[in-house]
Amino acid sequence: CLFVFPSWDETHFGKMGSYYINRTFFFDVHPPLGKMLIGLAGYLSGYDGTFPFQKPGDRYEQHNYMGMRGFCAFLGSCLVPFAYLTVLELSKSLPAALLTACILIFDTGCITLSQYILLDPILMFFLMGAVLSMVKSNSCADRPFSASWWLWLSLTGVNLAGATGVKFVGLFVVLLVGLNTIYDLWDLLGNLSLSLVSVRNFSLSLYASFQSQLIGNNLHNVSVPEHLAYGSVVTMKNLRMAGGYLHSHWHLYPEGIGARQQQVTAYLHKDSNNLWIIKKHDSDTAPSSPVEFVRHGDIIRLEHKETSRNLHSHQHEAPLTRKHFQVTGYGINGTGDSNDFWRIEVVGRKTGKLIKVLRSQVRLTHVATGCILGSSGKTLPKWGWEQVEVTCTPYLKETPNSLWNFEDHINPKLPNISLDVLKPSFAEILLESHMVMIRGNSGLKPKDNEVTSKPWHWPINYQGLRFSGVNETDYRVYLLGNPVIWWLNLVTIGLYLLITISTAVALKRGVQLTSELKELSRVVLRGGGQITLGWLLHYLPFFMMGRVLYFHHYFPAMLFSSMLTGITWDTLLKFCAAFLSPSTIARKVYGGGFLALVLLIMYSFYLFHPLSYGMIGPMASDPSSPMAGLRWMDSWEF
């Protein structure tokens, strides 16, 4: 049963799908592939892109949303066979693969997450695809350059590109594959029977496929007047990586934060509020007067085109960087005071030289206080529309933060010249656009009063995420992993560590093992090691992230954790069976253990399935609710 109204982030990604169908430009913190696919699925299934996706709870009515949901759900269900094949390939053991598949089928979290129009099922599809094809191509390594080798290798590349194209989290799987490839290359390097040429070929083939996703668009086919003149309308861009344009708007700084004057910020996107007019500090330029160029060392005034206020600074502390001065928009129709005067200087230039658009790195010194206009790179709170803070720094250091260049330049009196020379290379554009997205990403700060999720909450299934429905009468869906499965996964990680250490020490001590045990220890060390590395790479980085984190960020890591569970329990039971010598008991222990695990998982799914398929009635904190007995932790809110 699927809901007839959008839940949680569906409003977000569904809307972007609609944008693609309507060809509307938008900006988002994630790379475009995932949303394009959602848009495509919607288009093919006949969705017309007219549903507004305003807030969770609006009914879909006649809109055809099933295509998009079905697409995501299909990708989400592909995870099960992928994980099954991966574990089968790594451990060569059918029960291990079945256990993994069973875990993923019966995990309420995975089910819930794949049922809606979200990026996560798409991301996880590509991610698991990449892992599977990596494992497959590893096993083809003994016959390089065969057809299947090429197939899996190129599939790895395609999936990696897909994963990074959906979300930046995809970069972690690239890292995983990269490390794996380096390891393989190192292995090959030690193989003296191979010539060096073939080793080199191998390394190149992976790299080429990775670049396929990157389509850059060239913004810089400009044609502007070359030298800056008084009366010109310009935009100024900060030189720091992903620095914004100098920006102002009608809103004032709130009370208690410096003077209550108009805000000046740095804004990452093109906007008419980024336009400033260059004027002489003491007079306006008459439209009829001849062109006069701005020279290095001149004292100028910058008037904001939309609001006619002057760029102004004074000795009030800046909103975030307390030791800097506040920068505001001041004055009416260009009439301000002496705090509006700025000296314009070009880095490494002598007095009197002209200032070039785009090419000159410019510094603006505030005449009255001697400070330098700069962007601190910090994101303002809600009152500043989460734009970047602009300050006047009294520390006269030369950093990109305090350097600007003129990007747009409009002056009808001057001839335009074409500046193709300045076209940045593809790599530069790519780097810049990704820096913008990453900055936007890390700028997602928790809102006031929002309970944020901490990475250590995740593996212990501490707190779920409410997908839809708040009240008792609502039909509610709660994203929470099946606790039995998640705690099993958690225990297994500890178990795996124990097994690995003891196996590694035993091997190092030169204990004689039977060939069967040797094979087992190889699976534990090599296969389990790969999967553990994947888990670590998809989990640990979150501890260092400043952005707001949600429970669903753990799901890629959870996939790895589930695969590890399959492998570890299989090995553990096989070890146990090996110690019980009579083969009938051994087989019974082995089979019984598996059956118990699978039954446990299925029973827990039976208990918890309302979490993902929706529940109605009183909240679980109420003892009369059918879910009351299942609220094993106080932090669960279903």
Next chain:
Amino acid sequence: MWKAGELWKISYHELLVAESSGACFRSNDLQLAVSERVTAALLCFSRRFGQTSDTMLGFLRKPVVVTAEINMNLVALTVMGLISRLWGLSYPRAVVFDEVYYGQFVSLYMKRIFFVDDSGPPFGHMLLALGGYLGGFDGNFLWNRIGAEYSMNVPVWSLRLLPALAGALCVPLAYQILVELQFSHCAALGAALLILLENSLITQSRFMLLESVLIFFILLAVLSYLKFYNLQRHSYFSGSWWFWLLLTGVACSCAVGVKYMGLFTYMLLLAIAGLHFWHMIGDQNLSNVSLMCHFLARGLALIIIPVAMYLSFFYVHLTLLYRSGPHDQIMTSAFQASLEGGLARITQGQPLEVAYGSQITLRNVLGKPMQCWLHSHTNTYPIRYENGRGSSHQQQVTCYPFKDVNNWWIVKDPGMQQLVVSNPPRPVRHGHIVQLVHGITTRYLNTHDVAAPLSPHSQEVSCYIDYNISMPAQNLWRVEIVNRESDTDVWKTILSEVRFVHVNTSAVLKLSGASLPEWGYRQLEVVGEKLSKGYHQSMVWNVEEHRYGKSQEQKEREVELHSPTQMDISKNLSFMAKFTELQWKILTLKNEDTEHKYSSSALDWITMDTNIAYWLHPTSGAQIHLLGNVVTWASANIAALVYTCLSLWYLIRRRRKIYDVPEDAWQLWVSAGGICVGGWAVNYLPFFLMEKTLFLYHYLPAVTFQILLIPIVLQHLSDHLCRSLLLKSMFSALIVAWFSSVYFVYCTFRPVTYGEPSLSVTELKDLRWKDSWNILIRKQ
């Protein structure tokens, strides 16, 4: 030229031969074997004694001979180190750079006043204070400005002595480390000289700063681990084996105790020890039992002892500082009560359990932006605020950062009229509903659905006045003890952290952190927070002062409120509780936004694009800068680069079974690189992830490791890559030339390292080798 080269080579060879045979060093008479290189230190005494004592009384047959050999290299290096670091130590007799920061802590130690410093654990501060203690410093100096002249009572020399000694001892340590890494005495000498002539290390050692102490402990830890590891091969569990192993642990914990940066080196050594132990596991000759013993010994020395030492630093710190002081308010009331003076004087002997009728002051647990107590006074909220919004015009309730009689509140049972404690007292428990009566004005704490003055999303909190305008009193509050153990816990003075939940609106009493405008006397705003999800310290309060109220009448009560509380029961925190709290505060205390004129980014350090002006003479141009030896820094970078490239090259070639260097030389190369490049990386790279204000001096531990790498790379190049004699001698000549340039740069920058002699403007301008350096030039 040719001849000199040959001579050098011969002497060099002799050195190698002497070393590889493991014999005691003897002097050789070659011309170039200068005095420092003459002898090697090996105390042959112990070995001879050991051999002759096989038979009992054997020592009687032969005369007892004590032969002590002293390594003149080491002695000379130590003396030179001492001279370079201690020369004119009490000049300038003024506060230099961060002395202004560490000095205040030394003063507080002298006066035994408690403080919290978030820059690191207390061991380093204690060492500095030890200097002050030995010099008889009484702590009376106002540390407020860099460049302030020291008064006569400040023993400048002894305050600066310990860091200077630590800095001087780094020179012989560097020598020893290279020797233990199995490199030649020539290389070791080179490393020591480079450290000796490194201007930045000299500057940093000569003042009351902690980096030189940190570097000393780091190098000591590395050296003792190497000694231990080299002993491991032939004699385990011997006396000296234990000594060096334990010293490793002790030095590591001292390094961590001085600055948290020490953790990086500690981790590196742990990793190296782990790796070495892993190789031991593979050794089939060792029994499982002896492996276990090895493992336990290492665990004891490298983990348990450092942890114990670390705790002991705090123990000493807390024992030394028993008086209350300026940082008290950061700590909880319970902690403050354990300090002498301050809160303890007030709270000593007050009743533990809050009862109906108790008179209490309520402190907000958050302590930010400052500590404050729930407060009210007769003034009311203005009818209209500046922005036009209306208020209830009732009596203001604020949070006030000073002790005041208006901070007193009386806990009242809603069902009873009396404001005194009954006999026996009826304690208030978790979940009970109370009214809070303001002691002086006898008005009830109240909140209602009116927007708070500065936080319009929250409710206004007031003391209720009946204006007769159909606004009923809503003054019932439920007491919720946050840190309760059971649901029937009694509300305790100081110990209990309490939330007050308003019964009618379920708003929580909260400190918003904003300060009110003029009409509220700039006191802090208190609001009722409606959407109180989760736990935040701003919503939690604890009782600080407390007494059982006795007076029925308001007049009597006022007298009672003005009189100090007294009764008996003292509460003492255990050391572990104090330690956990202090450690937590040190780690979480954040000094906001400390951009500094001389702060720099980690990237500037490699190329030394930045400097720090430490001190400027008030009249002349004499000044002190933290500036490294340019040649040394550049060569250290090149050495690191060469090392990495060569290692990669060798590694790949070895993988293809091509061996360019002999196996033992390769092992030396790897272990030396592991220590030096590893030490550089762990002490440098983490700074890219840190968000605190960074200074050039943070790079000094890393650069020390990098400098140690230079002679290693040079020796490797000359041993293995200079195949012909001609090449070798040319290489040696180059090294001599390069060394003289190091010396030349050292001499050039000596005036700004030592602060004398004073330089003229043109000389100063000439010193500005990089545009980004900030050399101070007085305007004429």
